[in-house]
Structure formats: structure tokens, C-alpha cells
Amino acid sequence: MVIRSRPSLAGQLLAIQVVVILLVLVTVAALSLAQSAATFNRVEGRRVVALAEQLATNPLVRNQLDGPTSGEALATHVQTVRTQAGVTSVTIADAAGRVLSSTNPILVRTRLPLGDARVAQGRGWSGELEVDGGTELAAQVPVIGATAPNLGRVLGTVMIGETMPTLWQRLRGASSYLAIYLGVASFIGLLGSWLLARRIKRQTFGMEPREIAGLAEHREAMLYGIAEGVIALDPHHRVTLVNEVARTLLDLPGECVGKSLGELGIEGRLRDVLLASDSGPDTRDEVVLRRGRVLIMNRMEVTKDGTRLGSVTTLRDRTELAERERELGSFRSSTELLRAQAHEFANQLHTISGLIQIGEYDEVVRYVDALKDHRHSLDLTVTRRVSDTAIAALLMAKSAQAAERRVELRISERTSLQRLDPHDAADVATVVGNLIDNAVDATGESTTGAWVEVQLRQDASSVEVVVQDSGPGVAPELAREVFSHGFTTKAAKAGERGIGLALTRRVCKRRGGEITVTNTADGAMFTARMSVGQPAGHAGTANVAAGEAR
Structure with missing residues (x-):
């Protein structure tokens, strides 16, 4: 055939x-x-x-x-x-x-x-x-x-x-020049047709109509068949292409193609990542919080023959993965606490063993009594001020972990916390644990005299967590960035500050509260507030949308 x-x-x-x-x-x-x-x-x-x-x-x-x-x-x-x-x-x-x-x-x-x-x-x-x-x-x-x-x-x-x-x-x-006129018109028409055909051929990159149609079909199948979001911008920051996944992740309207980022209300961190290569190289694995979602974004600039055509950014939703990482971090933290306590107990046993070997039996008794008094004093200090067993256990474990890093964990005398509902206690523990970890990280660089102080206050409908440290503090220009960008902030990159703070802010927002940071004469002070006493997921419902929309 x-x-x-x-x-x-x-x-x-x-x-x-x-x-x-x-x-x-x-x-x-x-x-x-x-x-x-x-x-x-x-x-x-x-x-x-x-x-x-x-x-x-x-x-x-x-x-x-x-x-x-x-x-x-x-x-x-x-x-x-x-x-x-x-x-x-x-x-x-x-x-x-x-x-x-x-x-x-x-x-x-x-x-x-x-x-x-x-x-x-x-x-x-x-x-x-x-x-x-x-x-x-x-x-x-x-x-x-x-x-x-x-x-x-x-x-x-x-x-x-x-x-x-x-x-x-x-x-x-009709005209003695009619044949000449028709001949000239035919030549000009044919020449124009040939030039037009060549121009269109160049504009379509040498592809035939069936090839262009096939390319468009493949593009649609690819864009709407992959699980990642894709958004493309032209050099004037207008949206030229967006698939359904990206429209959902970025909460864009249906008729967003052809509109600029300003018209779509995209500002702040998300705009900076989408336009990152305007002032620097292509971005890789940037983390952005958008309306309660944790997004991983990769941006690549598109050029053709030295001419900048725009950019293409892919997005992945890592909200659930971030939650799993937080849970894994809790297990890892528990493991570190157990390891720290095992290390502490091992040192104490080695001391007791050495005293027995040299025959200082009375010194062994005095050493064990001192250890018992110290532990009893710590237990009384925590349990007397914190009635919730889960939070009290967390504070005692964090105290041992901080001591291993030569950081003193103090419980403020103004601390007062009653027993909480298990759902409330879980969120409060998340906030307290993340804030203490960040404070210990900040003060751990000090050679002597490093301390972290925790203060828990409760009223009829809310809990306030205040964590103050003796570290270098937070630069004023980064005070809000540590919450907006989480572990991708400049502060986090420079000194490992801000890890988990973005998720901590989400917990506070979900419960109708807020978290702030200020610098004191000694270091940084983080203050977190959240409502308690209501079913999980219901607290602060009126403020959830407004809080996560930022």
C-alpha cells in the first residue's frame, strides 16, 4: 500500500x-x-x-x-x-x-x-x-x-x-497594460505567499499542523495527568499556563490565565519564589506556606536563542509529609531524650562503681542521696506547677536533653498549668517542644551560662507559652520570616533557627491564637497563645480561615 x-x-x-x-x-x-x-x-x-x-x-x-x-x-x-x-x-x-x-x-x-x-x-x-x-x-x-x-x-x-x-x-x-498589471500582481502575490509560508514555518519551529496538534494533545495529557502542579509565567509576570493541580494548590480562580501575579493577589514569599530568577539563579526545593499548605516549589527560567520567554514552576504538596516529619521528629526527640537519660545514668553508675572500687562506701551513700534529692526536687518543681502529666513528662525529658548540651532548663515560678483535655495537651506539647528545641539550639553555641526558661500560664479558655533563652536573639528583619518560611528561612540557614516554627504557628492559628517573637536584654522571647477547652479542630474555627490565608 x-x-x-x-x-x-x-x-x-x-x-x-x-x-x-x-x-x-x-x-x-x-x-x-x-x-x-x-x-x-x-x-x-x-x-x-x-x-x-x-x-x-x-x-x-x-x-x-x-x-x-x-x-x-x-x-x-x-x-x-x-x-x-x-x-x-x-x-x-x-x-x-x-x-x-x-x-x-x-x-x-x-x-x-x-x-x-x-x-x-x-x-x-x-x-x-x-x-x-x-x-x-x-x-x-x-x-x-x-x-x-x-x-x-x-x-x-x-x-x-x-x-x-x-x-x-x-x-x-480594456487596457493595453492589463496583461502587465495582471502579471505583476501575480508575481507579487506569489512572492508574498512564499514569504508568508516561510515566516509561519519559522514561527512554528518547522512543525507541521498535525505535529502541532499532537504536541498540544501531549501537553494537555501531561499537564493534567501528573500529580504535581505546573504554572508558567511570561516575562511580564502574567500566567500563561496552569494545570488543575497548581490552581488548587495556589487557590487560583478558574480564569487566571492571562492575569498578572498582582491581579491574582499573589504577594510575599510565594511571589518571591515564582520570580526568584529575576534576580538570581533557578530555585530548587523552596518551601512556601500557602493557605495552610506546605508547598515545595522548583522554578526554571525558559530561554530560546538567548531570548527570555518566561519561567515554569512545579509545585508539590508536602503538607501531609510535613505532618509525618513532625511526628517522626517527636519520636526522634523521644529517642534522643532516652539516649540522654541513658548517658546520664551511665555516668552516674560509673561514678558509683568507681567509689565502690576504691572503698569509699560512705561517699557512695552520700552521692546516691544527692542524686535522689536532685531528682525529687526537679520532679516536685515540675509536678507542683504543671498538673498535666503529659506536659510535665515532656518538660522533665527536655530538661535532661538540655543538660546534656550544657543548657539549664528553668521552669518559671509563675508557671501554672492544670490538667488539659488530651487533644489540647497534644497541641500544647507540640508548641512547647518546638519552642524549647529552638531555644536550646540557639543557646547551645554559648560556652557557659546558657539557659532556657519556660513559662506556662492558663486561664479559662486559653494557654500562653513563653520561652525565653540566653541566645543571640532574632534579627528584626527576620522576626516574621521565621514563622512564614519555616526551615527554609535565612535565619534557619544561618543558625538552624526556626525549625518547626512554621508548623507551630499553624497549630496556634488553628486554635485561634498567635505566636510572636521579641528580643530582650538576654536573648529572644517567643510567646505563643492558643485556646483550649474545646474539641480539637473546632477551637478557633472563626479564625482558621483568616489565619491560614496569610
Whole structure:
């Protein structure tokens, strides 16, 4: 089976343009012929009418028709007019319509064909007339008697005709330069068609229509078949392409293509990531919080032949993964706490073992009593001020972990926390644990005297957590960034500050509260507030949308 190849896009365009040009040329030629015919009818019509009137008013013709008719005498006048005027035919008929003399011998003694019946009644007429198998532009004028007794009577009819030109004759007569005009127009049209085809070919990168259609189908299938979001921007920061996943993740309206980022209300961190390469290299694995979602974004600039065409950014939703990481972090933290306690107990056992080996049995007793008093004192300090066992256990474990890193964890004397609902206790523990971890990280760089102080205060409907440290504090320009960008902030990169703070802020927002940071004379102080005493997921419902929309 022979497969015929389809013509290329350039060939199709050229063929279409050639057909259009031919149609235009045929139309122009037809109009030219029509104009030539109209000009011939107008000019020659006036001339034959004037000649017919002139012959009809000739006294010799009147006398011949008024008296005894002599065909030879009329023939002389007929030939003279035909020769002098250069017309095709000259015919004279009597009052009965019988041809007496004509330059066409066939018409002699036949009836004169009339273009209008009123010609026999003395009315003149001009127009196209079929004569002896041909078409002539004829004028028929009555000969009126001028003397008695035939004064005013129709004595006969004079007809003068001019053969209608053929199609070729009219085409030649339309314009002596018509062929040149048509040739030049054809050449220009074909050249323009060829240039247009080449331009379109370049703009489509040499692809044929079926290839472009296939590419569009594949693009749609790819964009709407992958689980990641894709958004493309042009150099003017307008959205040129977005799939359904990206529209959902970024909470964009349905008609967002063609609108700028400003018109879509995209500001802050998200705008900075989408436009990152305007002032730097392509971005990789940037974390952005958008309406309660943790998004991982990768942005790549698109260029063609050195011209910047825009950018393409892919998005992945890592909200659930971030939650799992937080849970894993809790297990990891518990493991670290157990390891720290095991290390502490091992050191204590080694000390006791050494004292026994050297025979200092009384010193062993005093050492064990001191350890017991210290543990009992710590337990009483925590449990007396914190009645919730989960939070108390967390504080004691964090104290051991901080001690291993040579950081003193203090419980403020103003601390007072009653037993909480298990759902409330879980969220409060998340906030307390993250804030203590960040504070220990900040103060751990100090060689001596590092401390972290925790204060928990509770009223009828809320809990306030205040964690203060002796670290270097937070730069004012980064005070809000540590909550907005989480572990991708500049602060986090510079000193591992802000880990988990973005999720901590989400917990506070979900419970209708807020978290802030201020610098004191000693270091940084984080203050978190959240409502308690309501079912999880219900607390602060009125403020959830507003809090997560930021």
C-alpha cells in the first residue's frame, strides 16, 4: 500500500494563496471586461444613434422614400455612410418595414428586424440586436416626411449597426497594460505567499499542523495527568499556563490565565519564589506556606536563542509529609531524650562503681542521696506547677536533653498549668517542644551560662507559652520570616533557627491564637497563645480561615 505524504504547511499556504490570487485575477479580469463592454455600449451607442439620425434627416433619403423609390440611389447613400463612418452595417427600410437597401445584401427585400415595436410608430431605439446570426449594437431612427402631402408621416426606418466586439477584443481593448498589471500582481502575490509560508514555518519551529496538534494533545495529557502542579509565567509576570493541580494548590480562580501575579493577589514569599530568577539563579526545593499548605516549589527560567520567554514552576504538596516529619521528629526527640537519660545514668553508675572500687562506701551513700534529692526536687518543681502529666513528662525529658548540651532548663515560678483535655495537651506539647528545641539550639553555641526558661500560664479558655533563652536573639528583619518560611528561612540557614516554627504557628492559628517573637536584654522571647477547652479542630474555627490565608 502506498502512503501518500501530506503537503507541508508551507505548501498548503502557498496553494491557498495561489487560489486566492487566481480568484482575484479572474474577478479583476471580469470587472475589466464588464467595464469595457459598458464603455463600448455607451460610446458606440451614441455614435450610431447620431449617424442614424443624421442619415434619417438627409433630404435625399427623404425624397427617395417620399417619391418613387430607387434602390440604386439609396445604395449610394448607404455605402457612402458605411465607408465614411466605418460602421458594420447601414440599412434603410420603407414604411412597411421592407428593406430597400443595405450593406448586407441578405437583408434586401426582407423585413427589417425591429428592436422595439414602437419604432414602426415613429419612435427611435438603440441597443443590441441579433442581425443575420450576429449581434450588433444598432440604432433605429424613423424617417419623417417634411413636405406635403407626407408631412409628419413615417416614410421608413434607418438602421446603423456596429458589430459587438468578441471576448478577446474586449480584453485587448480594456487596457493595453492589463496583461502587465495582471502579471505583476501575480508575481507579487506569489512572492508574498512564499514569504508568508516561510515566516509561519519559522514561527512554528518547522512543525507541521498535525505535529502541532499532537504536541498540544501531549501537553494537555501531561499537564493534567501528573500529580504535581505546573504554572508558567511570561516575562511580564502574567500566567500563561496552569494545570488543575497548581490552581488548587495556589487557590487560583478558574480564569487566571492571562492575569498578572498582582491581579491574582499573589504577594510575599510565594511571589518571591515564582520570580526568584529575576534576580538570581533557578530555585530548587523552596518551601512556601500557602493557605495552610506546605508547598515545595522548583522554578526554571525558559530561554530560546538567548531570548527570555518566561519561567515554569512545579509545585508539590508536602503538607501531609510535613505532618509525618513532625511526628517522626517527636519520636526522634523521644529517642534522643532516652539516649540522654541513658548517658546520664551511665555516668552516674560509673561514678558509683568507681567509689565502690576504691572503698569509699560512705561517699557512695552520700552521692546516691544527692542524686535522689536532685531528682525529687526537679520532679516536685515540675509536678507542683504543671498538673498535666503529659506536659510535665515532656518538660522533665527536655530538661535532661538540655543538660546534656550544657543548657539549664528553668521552669518559671509563675508557671501554672492544670490538667488539659488530651487533644489540647497534644497541641500544647507540640508548641512547647518546638519552642524549647529552638531555644536550646540557639543557646547551645554559648560556652557557659546558657539557659532556657519556660513559662506556662492558663486561664479559662486559653494557654500562653513563653520561652525565653540566653541566645543571640532574632534579627528584626527576620522576626516574621521565621514563622512564614519555616526551615527554609535565612535565619534557619544561618543558625538552624526556626525549625518547626512554621508548623507551630499553624497549630496556634488553628486554635485561634498567635505566636510572636521579641528580643530582650538576654536573648529572644517567643510567646505563643492558643485556646483550649474545646474539641480539637473546632477551637478557633472563626479564625482558621483568616489565619491560614496569610
